Amino acid sequence: MVKAVQIQQFGSPEVMQVVDLPVGAVQAGQVRIRHHAVGVNFIDVYHRTGLYPNDLPLNLGMEAAGEVLEVGAGVEHLQAGDRVAYASGPLGSYTQERVMPAQNVCRLPDAISYETGAAMMLKGLTAQYLLKKCKPVEGLEPGDFVLFHAAAGGVGLIACQWAKLLGLKLIATAGSDEKCALALANGASFAINYRQDNFVQRVRDITGGKGVKVVYDSVGRDTWEGSLDCLQPFGLMITFGNASGPVPAFAPAVLAAKGSLYVTRQTLFAHTTSRERTQAMADDLFAVVADGTVNSHVEQRFALDDVRLAHEKLEARQTIGSTILLP
Template sequence: MPTARVIRVHAFGPPEAMQLDRVELAPPAEGEVLLRQTAMGFNFIDIYQRRGTYPLPSGTGLGHEAAGVIEAVGAGVNGFAPGDRVAYMNAGLGAYADYRNVPAAKLVRVPDSISDEQAAAVIFKGMTAQYLVRHTHAVKPGDTVLVHAAAGGVGQILCSWAKALGAYVIGTAGSPEKCELARRIGCDVAIDYRNGDWVKAVRDATGGRGVRVVYDAVGKDTFLGSLDSAQQFGLVVLYGAASGPAPAIEPELLNKKGCLFLTRPSVFPHNADPDTFRANAKDLFDAVTAGHVKVEIGARFALADVAQAHIAAEARATTGAIVLLP
């Protein structure tokens, strides 16, 4: 069996707290496959976990998604064989590795139309977008939606997919360059939230009415403005906290802001069993193949340089997805 190179956190802290360990892998257990990982995804939750915002046991690996090629299968594995190209998310922490044993129930096949890098870049972020536009609110033609962090990994997918579904899409981003990217991937209007009153700009873009749905992954810095951006009976979807946790509010505020609906969903319950996960992943991969979801990889880092990837992400110095390569 191979000796795996694995990134682990032995103490919470700055990016330098991550260490590259070498681990002797056991043969895949029953229900597992040995995966040679060709590309690994990055998500902002990785930073929260590295910092200790979401505490982990000492020595835990990081990373939620990767793509690669099956090298061997354990007993009881059906439907997969050595040589198959697959991807996963939510297979337990530890995706930052070049080899890994993964439960077969967590795998989905990668179609020939999608590269390993694309699969690693899109599987977690794309599955997040999938439940947001298909389940949390089934986006339909004529909807107006607001997407915060529109130039980010999930934001880009949300914008392009919502546009393909017929929505009028407004995106916010933190610079003119990111706003230009947001327009390029599907936003009808892109607003630089660092330049002026972005809530007023959203209202102006909707004739004063506000949007049907707000997708907010930023949290603290945008949440109250998100409530002010929604139309009467609108929905505010708080699905992340890139700037910190959203402030607590009294339920009565939702009434005062226009009888709003507020939800705090998560990707994992929406993909809790293998059949549901694979059906949702097929929906995502079909959307990518059709060009409805556009995946822009903004930066690539070697696994050994993962600290640089975290530094760049924390500085908001990248646009689009970050991919780690073995």
């Protein structure tokens, strides 16, 4: 039996309970992993509240790093004793130990700690597909302006660093001067405190009225209209989260009126449908983390028993960088 976080109903952080559950036997194609660190992400909030519905009871979490204890038949890329990390389903990473499919479990280089591995997989792979796989119709070249909301969060800080490496002029938004300074220190070219300034007007000023080629938006409802107004003609709006609530319904004609814009709603898991694709993305991420180009800032650590507090601070936007649980 191991400790795990489970919900019996959807709702506030109070619905999360730390319970004792059996690990289960390893079947073909599976591995058993002892977790050393577990990632906490906003998608976990969506699962907890039911915004992304799942069957109940539900074990939460989808990111962790640890050690392989046992390997099932047919698993060839892993063996007992391997250091590994993952960001994939099925849900249930908020636990000390688990059995799960081996397909999207990646070997973690010795140069990367378990804490960094748990903090970077979901966020880092998300930044990888956003910057490398989601391109505007006219392409994305060094010197181009892009806008990244919530840039002081876990995904945002990785994106700031990686965008600088790619030569992009990333305009960051965040909710405090402290968070803006953090985004700038991690490679953002400009930063806007959206609580003090009109980010649409500031983006227009920064870009000489042209707007940006791409907006990366995990905030959702609160930034949707303004984000569209920041795009240049044929620009790409990438919505990949709903921190402020779901984006409201809109008429496609709005996109024509605002400059023949493109909109896409992305998820990481559409990009990790095979072991080969997942490993290639992870290798790209591991390379820039191992050489120090990209750092995953672990700024909040909580015991598994304190998972409610971790979610409360995340939802209140009282966190910076990455948050992990230590089981």
